[in-house]
Amino acid sequence: MRRVLSHDAVFIILVLLPIIVLVTLFIYYPAASTFQTSLTSENLRIRRPAEFIGLKNYNFLLHDAEFWEVTRRSLVVVLLTLPLEMLIGFLVALLLNERFPGRGIVRTLVILPWMMPPVVNGFLWGWLLNGEYGALNGFLYELGLINQYRYWLRAPETQIVWVAVVQTWTRFAFPMIILLAGLQSIPDELYDAAKVDGAGVWARLRAVTFPLLLPSFAVALVIEFTTTFQIFDVVWTLTSSGGAGGTINPFTKTLMIFNYELVFRDLRIGRGAALSYIILLMSLAVGMIVVWRIYRQGIRE
């Protein structure tokens, strides 16, 4: 009888089988089940069996003013956060790419905010920004920059800005790590050659660093876009309004908060599942554009 599979092939299949089973059980099966639910009218408040309604949930959301409002708000958070996060991450990566005493300690300190749970960061900044006893007020007051304490989180316009600040503080270390790895992979010979040609610091950055860092930049950008677009923890802990347990703040309601509201507050499981898929598709679309344009260009460079 002819042997169909070689020993190596069988070994590979056996080694991969557990992870395939786990991924199928914990990722693909729930994803498929969620999609199926999104095609139904499932609502846990209504004691009627859920009915198949096709794409009605998607149609409702795409014609819902609130959906577009929260999408706009999520994009605002991204536009406020991403440039700041990538810039700070890049500058810190440049700094940590140089050798100096205590570099290891600085590197550890810099990633501390990222290591802390976002929920903790949200609560921490909530205390810092408190209008009665917050450290920010105390600090600015002592410096003479303000003459009375302010409620930093009171105005709707500033709430979303502070969300962006806290998200930047929480996440900048991640792109920093990726960009630092990218910087360290650039051969020193290229910089030496550029110096020989008379290129200054800015010229070396423009001609050597930026082009070769594009693939790393693209990876960091995609991951950070997805994370920030789907922001939840910081918004919830920093800006949920009064009442024990927190009430959704309409001025900082982003897509994931809206999703939480649909599923856990309103118990509209079918509609919430549809929203999950819309969020997934929007995140994928951006990811694909970034990969297609920036990453490929970086590879060419």
Added chain:
Amino acid sequence: MKRVSSFILIAVLFTMLAAPGIAARAQQVTITFLTPPWGVPPNEEKLAAFEAETGIKVDVQSVQMNDLFSRVQVAAAAGEAPADVIFLSEEAPSNIVATGNMLPLNDLIEATPELNIDDIERLEFFTLDGNVYGITTYLQMVMMDYNAERLAAAGFDAPPTTWQELRDMAVAIKEKGIDQYPIAFGAIDWSWYLIALSMGDPMFDEDLNPVFADEGSKAREAMAMLLGFFKDELISPEMLATPTTPHAVFWSGVGVFHQAWQGSVAVGNNPEVSAHAPNVKYMLLPEVGNTWSFPAGIGISANSKNVEAAWKFIQWYVSPDTQEDIYKAVGLYPSRISVQQALHEAGAIEGYDVIAEQSKRIHELPRYALWWGPFAQYATETIYQAILTGGDPDKVIDDLAKEWNSLKEEYGE
């Protein structure tokens, strides 16, 4: 052979010594009790005594109310019990009971005459279609309390009897520098219900139509009053900037008039908790003075596999002894008439006369409606938004009525 005999002897000795423990553990049932922090049994020694006496181990899981609802709903979706015993707040009828997550207790009540069910008030709050889903543990109704010393310092010797009078007093208190933010109300739906019901608005008719939106209604006046309080900074901006409660703000020493509850004066006059101690007193709600109640109960999850043990725990939890402990620990008014009377006779209930008078003016909100939960959250968000953007009170009322009708159409059977 000698070694084998020694080993057998040691094994037998060990089994004889360990057997009672093993048997006890085998008999011991563990039940879970899902509750917010104020529902945790306050007397740990008595809970331990209950566990020792019954062999029932109680695993108390304390979570915030919104998390409690989430856990119940997620478990329900999977057909599981989130816990054996579940604390039922005033939002539970809509969020948990009407959605079929609780076990009817009628048969258990009938089989337990020693429970003395007639001694327990407001059982109807957790009764739906004739089925009792929760045993009331404490009673609460929204009341108001105030700092009598600060009010007197402003030149007023009695609390206000109308809302305009309250507003005028608050302005005077602020202008005299006695308290910068004299009103401790939240930027939430409750503040509106409190003022509207107190002004005499019925809010909904018997068919659950939102009569609060009728032209010239008291509810419209109430909304304007509430938004005005914030606009004129009679309420601390901290209510808008942080996830705090009017209670935390009041007890920190800010405010003269406080949205409170039956039993809150005990906390307000506790110097370990409140900066206002010992000057806090109840006041009757102004004008018509209607209010609504929010009792709490305790029930068994519909999917619990330990119904018998859960029922024993519930009997202990609502016993006169435990209710008295809860009152002394957190000021929650007992649901048992016998305990209320005993505490009153012992002089332990501050402001009993005002409580008794206020309790004659209950006008319930339709919390049993399936859509009450989403409506209440929407109302809070809309009010919060209107406060921060200077919204028109009439438009807020119209939005709320529109949302109510939309939800009613969606959920109505």
